[in-house]
């Protein structure tokens with residue numbers, strides 16, 4: 426019987442991609458993925474270190490793994506373990522720069538435990554760790570990683586230290602993965618990276634390199650939707666937005682990382698833009714994509730954030746009119762410049778500010794959903810719900826509940842007449858052909 430491997434993933438889309446990639450490498454070695462951690466021979470935790478809170482959760486998951494699956498070999502990998510190698514509870518620890526070592530280490534460990542008889546090495550050591558084509562068995566959306574690392578050194582972020590500097594994946598590898606996935610029936614491709622706009626930066630290219638790559642992606646047969654991961658506003662030049670506008674498959678949904686709507690806080694965060702630039706980018710995207718959804722991340726309670734700065738931030742978020750804001754209370758990460766910055770914000774104040782901004786996000790999200798009844802939306806169907814309706818996302822990345830009197834299939838794209846709003850979702854029926 427094949428060895429069973431159980432995965433737990435924390436953090437961003439890049440981590441989801443890397444978990445799927447490791448799952449594929451392990452499948453090639455004869456491991457089978459299991460949904461139940463008790464059955465696992467190997468328990469992999471792909472950790473995150475983006476905030477102090479993510480670090481805490483990563484540590485907690487590693488410790489819990491040994492309790493939940495006492496006989497499993499516990500593997501801790503990812504950003505958190507890149508910075509912290511002596512994780513209690515893990516049998517094997519790899520970071521982000523030595524992931525190729527995972528399979529040989531695992532085989533060695535299994536051999537020691539008398540669970541396997543092979544210790545052949547894998548070929549490793551490329552500039553960008555190349556996993557080859559990754560399979561997503563259950564999803565209709567494929568995540569494709571094009572770049573790793575970041576050179577920006579925002580004062581709150583550990584990523585440039587944990588993942589290192591920008592390394593781009595080769596265009597051939599990216600396009601070949603997408604061709605392969607499109608051939609398997611995937612219709613939507615989420616292009617992701619740690620700092621997407623830095624694609625080919627190490628080759629001296631600017632953000633137009635991303636635009637050119639997307640044109641190549643769009644020319645592949647079967648690619649019906651392209652969605653972009655998190656983007657930094659400063660690289661969204663009018664030229665790049667012009668290229669995006671010319672690609673019909675680009676979804677009108679952009680996640681522009683704002684972090685704060687106060688210029689003085691942005692400076693302390695060492696972000697490379699101010700609110701004026703962000704406003705220009707939002708306006709250019711709205712004019713290029715008339716029904717665009719803009720989503721973002723924001724941090725509340727960054728060191729030294731005054732009430733006035735917080736209010737500026739809230740007002741700016743409302744002015745932009747986001748479809749959704751992921752709001753995080755600031756949690757300091759050791760090793761970053763913000764760790765020992767003066768002006769720590771009291772926990773209760775942070776919680777209050779976070780709740781206020783989340784309230785603003787909820788209001789904007791409801792208002793956005795209210796724009797849809799009476800209109801049509803193109804929905805990629807993802808899964809059938811218990812009541813027989815379907816769930817999927819429209820191009821603007823709003824969850825849609827779909828009813829139909831004909832048979833529907835996961836992975837197909839249907840046009841839906843939107844009739845009503847349900848919470849932050851919208852609902853409707855498949856338009857007749």
Ligand code: SF4
Nearest residue numbers: 575577578579582584
């Ligand atoms: S841009 Fe800033 S927040 Fe994003 S990965 Fe780089 S350092 Fe971190």
